[in-house]
Amino acid sequence: MGVLQVSRPFATPYGYLTPKFQTVSRQYQFDGPLAGQGVTQAAMTIPTFSLDTGATLERALQWFDRGWRQTLEPRLFYVQTPYQAQSYLPNY
Numbered sequence: 001m002g003v004l005q006v007s008r009p010f011a012t013p014y015g016y017l018t019p020k021f022q023t024v025s026r027q028y029q030f031d032g033p034l035a036g037q038g039v040t041q042a043a044m045t046i047p048t049f050s051l052d053t054g055a056t057l058e059r060a061l062q063w064f065d066r067g068w069r070q071t072l073e074p075r076l077f078y079v080q081t082p083y084q085a086q087s088y089l090p091n092y
Contacts, residue, residue, distance in 0.1 A: 015055035
């Protein structure tokens with residue numbers, strides 16, 4: 001199994017953005033041919049793209065005569081992995 005990934009974070013005091021591309025490769029070698037397929041080996045590479053982004057929102061707050069800092073950190077995480085049929089591979 002091989003994994004290759006590339007990412008580049010972009011950060012500021014107000015938030016961040018991190019795009020990432022990853023591939024996962026697998027190769028199988030079978031002792032005998034697969035039923036219905038007749039192949040003795042299989043290989044596949046599955047790509048994945050993700051985007052992680054967030055913001056930092058702060059404000060001063062006065063509560064019970066004390067100064068506080070309220071922070072809100074919303075985050076959005078998106079992942080896209082295309083479907084690849086693997087039903088012909090045996091379950092181990």
